[in-house]
Amino acid sequence: YNEQVYGLTDEQKEFQKVAFDFAANEMAPHMAEWDQKEIFPVETMRKAAQLGFGGIYVQPDVGGSGLSRLDTSVIFEALSTGCVSTTAYISIHNMCAWMIDTFGNNEQREKFCPDLCLMEKFASYCLTEPGSGSDAASLLTTAQRKGDLYILNGSKAFISGGGDTDIYVVMCRTGGKGPKGISCLVVEKGTPGLSFGKKEKKVGWNSQPTRAVIFEDCAVPVINRLGEEGQGFGIAMKGLNGGRINIASCSLGAAHACVQLARDHLLVRKQFGETLSNNQFLQFRLAEMATKLVASRLLVREAATALQDGRPDAVSLCSMAKLFVTDECFNICNQALQMHGGYGYLKDYAVQQFVRDIRVHQILEGTNEVMRMIISRNLLTEL
Amino acid sequence: MHSNRYCNRIIVLPFSVLLEIRVKPDNSGVVTDGVKHSMNPFCEIAVEEAVKLKEKKLIKEVVAVSCGPQQSQETIRTALAMGADRGIHVEVAGKDYETLGPLQVSKIMAALAKKEDAQLIILGKQAIDDDCNQTGQMTAALLDWPQGTFASEVSLDGDKVKVVREIDGGLETIKISTPAVLTADLRLNTPRYATLPNIMKAKKKKIANVKPADLGVDLTSRLEVLKVEEPPQRQAGVKVETVEDLVGKLKETGRI
Numbered sequence: 001y002n003e004q005v006y007g008l009t010d011e012q013k014e015f016q017k018v019a020f021d022f023a024a025n026e027m028a029p030h031m032a033e034w035d036q037k038e039i040f041p042v043e044t045m046r047k048a049a050q051l052g053f054g055g056i057y058v059q060p061d062v063g064g065s066g067l068s069r070l071d072t073s074v075i076f077e078a079l080s081t082g083c084v085s086t087t088a089y090i091s092i093h094n095m096c097a098w099m100i101d102t103f104g105n106n107e108q109r110e111k112f113c114p115d116l117c118l119m120e121k122f123a124s125y126c127l128t129e130p131g132s133g134s135d136a137a138s139l140l141t142t143a144q145r146k147g148d149l150y151i152l153n154g155s156k157a158f159i160s161g162g163g164d165t166d167i168y169v170v171m172c173r174t175g176g177k178g179p180k181g182i183s184c185l186v187v188e189k190g191t192p193g194l195s196f197g198k199k200e201k202k203v204g205w206n207s208q209p210t211r212a213v214i215f216e217d218c219a220v221p222v223i224n225r226l227g228e229e230g231q232g233f234g235i236a237m238k239g240l241n242g243g244r245i246n247i248a249s250c251s252l253g254a255a256h257a258c259v260q261l262a263r264d265h266l267l268v269r270k271q272f273g274e275t276l277s278n279n280q281f282l283q284f285r286l287a288e289m290a291t292k293l294v295a296s297r298l299l300v301r302e303a304a305t306a307l308q309d310g311r312p313d314a315v316s317l318c319s320m321a322k323l324f325v326t327d328e329c330f331n332i333c334n335q336a337l338q339m340h341g342g343y344g345y346l347k348d349y350a351v352q353q354f355v356r357d358i359r360v361h362q363i364l365e366g367t368n369e370v371m372r373m374i375i376s377r378n379l380l381t382e383l
Numbered sequence: 384m385h386s387n388r389y390c391n392r393i394i395v396l397p398f399s400v401l402l403e404i405r406v407k408p409d410n411s412g413v414v415t416d417g418v419k420h421s422m423n424p425f426c427e428i429a430v431e432e433a434v435k436l437k438e439k440k441l442i443k444e445v446v447a448v449s450c451g452p453q454q455s456q457e458t459i460r461t462a463l464a465m466g467a468d469r470g471i472h473v474e475v476a477g478k479d480y481e482t483l484g485p486l487q488v489s490k491i492m493a494a495l496a497k498k499e500d501a502q503l504i505i506l507g508k509q510a511i512d513d514d515c516n517q518t519g520q521m522t523a524a525l526l527d528w529p530q531g532t533f534a535s536e537v538s539l540d541g542d543k544v545k546v547v548r549e550i551d552g553g554l555e556t557i558k559i560s561t562p563a564v565l566t567a568d569l570r571l572n573t574p575r576y577a578t579l580p581n582i583m584k585a586k587k588k589k590i591a592n593v594k595p596a597d598l599g600v601d602l603t604s605r606l607e608v609l610k611v612e613e614p615p616q617r618q619a620g621v622k623v624e625t626v627e628d629l630v631g632k633l634k635e636t637g638r639i
Contacts, residue, residue, distance in 0.1 A: 010456075010457065010460060011583065013457065014457075014460060014461065014464055014577065014582045014585070015579060015582060017461070017577075018576050018577050018578075018579070018582070021576060022576055050578065051576050051577075051578045051579060052578050052580055060580075065579040065580060065583075066583075067579065
């Protein structure tokens with residue numbers, strides 16, 4: 001706990017403390033049950049929203065907390081120690097609320113943001129389709145203009161919260177091929193023509209339902225469009241820059257929790273006549289895990305600061321942070337599991353859930369391969 | 384006719400406690416350097432009670448006071464984020480802090496209570512690191528104020544306070560006049576989480592810095608710690624086969 005505090009302002013330490021306390025009291029005791037019974041913990045998330053966690057970096061005039069990306073990273077890292085899956089969903093919800101706050105006009109902001117900040121309503125981010133994951137700009141869901149309406153046809157895949165959430169931020173094709181033909185529409189649950197696929201059975205992230213989102217002649221008012229036609233892909237990518245920091249922060253929290261679990265286990269478990277903590281290999285391994293955790297944390301916080309300040313290297317840094325941190329933290333959690341021996345494989349012990357929950361962080365919000373594409377493109381582009 | 388006057392000011396005294404106890408190698412005390420501090424849980428309950436009384440509009444202002452080194456300011460900030468209006472940090476550092484005990488703190492509190500014209504002082508019943516359970520009582524004695532300790536329920540009625548106290552025999556209800564000192568017990572309330580907006584608002588709230596000398600308080604300790612030791616290591620037990628053996632063993636070790 002101690003070293004996470006260094007370099008933070010007094011205020012950020014307070015935010016962190018609230019998030020830690022909330023994670024320990026309201027989330028950690030239920031983490032296993034939420035996973036095993038696949039419960040979407042609406043009441044707990046609403047409690048979190050009461051504290052200001054529903055729209056952390058959304059502006060206060062529409063109910064947000066108006067904090068920085070760094071504040072947000074610190075908060076999600078702390079919350080993740082209580083439950084990665086639930087925190088990750090909260091971060092996706094935050095990303096959607098921010099997109100409406102930033103790219104919506106005042107009517108849209110006032111209509112959607114207050115409910116989202118309080119988590120009276122929940123949001124989902126809809127970009128991926130069965131035929132377009134990494135190649136997101138090739139998406140096929142169409143939105144045909146008919147007077148005051150767009151008629152949507154197509155389907156989205158792997159949508160976090162899909163079917164249980166109320167507000168869908170949907171990237172769809174209003175124009176020609178490629179990114180410039182894509183717009184962003186806000187679709188409300190209950191709109192005729194909007195339906196959902198079966199709930200997916202996943203290895204982790206089980207406290208949030210994942211479903212396909214299906215549009216069949218689904219009519220959405222033109223006034224629900226964020227920004228202009230053709231701006232949707234840019235909006236989606238800007239949302240993801242922050243989303244990548246958030247997901248990396250969730251991985252940090254998991255790794256932090258696992259280093260503590262591993263450490264505690266080493267101090268207790270005895271073999272060959274002494275505690276495992278006397279074993280040099282395990283000491284060295286623990287040191288490596290802690291070192292990589294600290295390095296990861298520094299990279300995420302730097303990326304968060306760069307994004308907040310609008311630095312030119314922000315997009316690259318966000319991609320680097322997501323790439324490095326999700327990989328390293330998965331390894332840390334995995335090694336922590338190994339240190340538990342056979343017990344690490346039992347669901348009675350939390351370490352396996354952290355491993356299962358953060359495995360997907362290396363895949364979603366842009367695979368770690370796509371992160372390499374973004375970084376290398378930035379490096380190889382002559383200015 | 385009961386007076387409509389309501390309490391103006393409450394002082395709460397949130398203390399920070401060590402989260403981890405390790406005895407110093409020379410047995411002179413407990414390691415405090417670099418150990419994480421956090422607000423004493425009973426003090427959190429005290430702060431919560433004061434804020435609730437303010438929300439019920441029964442009192443006007445909640446002042447959070449903490450005695451200690453720079454770090455104590457964090458404890459005050461937490462109290463401000465929970466809803467206290469302003470803070471007072473009584474600076475006590477170094478050697479003075481090591482010997483700071485309930486007697487010194489209660490002298491400070493008594494001086495502040497007079498200076499601030501407080502009607503109520505609320506503290507946690509005891510600190511979980513030293514378990515003294517003395518500060519509240521001593522403060523009341525120094526001020527010659529009534530005390531309601533181990534409170535599990537507090538209600539204000541004009542210039543009287545009804546306190547339900549948790550005692551060994553069960554619950555005792557007393558009515559005392561203000562100004563008074565109350566100490567909070569576990570079941571008094573469940574402290575709220577600070578919200579993000581309140582944490583930010585707390586930044587604008589004032590924390591005044593005060594030295595014990597300014598209050599005319601002498602911090603000299605009347606106690607000298609001779610030795611601090613860990614409890615003896617638990618020895619392995621012995622298994623016996625029969626009741627006769629058990630009785631024999633007990634006699635042997637002088638237990639019976």
